[in-house]
Amino acid sequence: MKRVIVALAAAAAGAGALVCAPPAGADVVAYLVNVHVRPGYNFPNADAAIGYGNSICDRVAAKMGYAQLVDQVKADFRTADYYQGAYLINQAVNELCPAQIWQLRQSAAGYTG
Template structure:
């Protein structure tokens, strides 16, 4: 199945399941569709479906809101995806925070200041 078709199916599935309305943490200006596009088109994350991708991103937002540091979040992502590619981990974290919980951007930046 072509990548664009898979993405369209994933987005349609996310909308049908109500994933778009389920963002809970700091979601005043959340853009779930942008997050899904950015993390499902880029190779390497291999989420089972759109719901799993959003759930993972929301989990990152939750951890950040509970005080996890940038270093802890990056280490966790690297472990979850069995990679030592820090850029790969940082990209996913940045997409989650920028698109799913933008109110936490300052907190992420602050915790990354001494990384």
């Protein structure tokens, strides 16, 4: 019986920690590292990279379709490489505006490129 009580207390404490955890926030440093390590973007400085990433976040928040978003990013970087466009979109949303992850997933559902 004592083990059951201890287990229940531990479970309740763990659940309380999950409820009190702060929401995920932006990680600008991770975004900068990831977009500067991968070749092809050639941002002149960190501010330009962050500004472009934030513009991606704004387009996702405005519910721009995934296909259109990928096409815009590819055009901006003069590439036909889908992965280069998708990588930057994913990095921006995951690191700069994680609250938009669900919206990005919704817009990308069914995308076949």
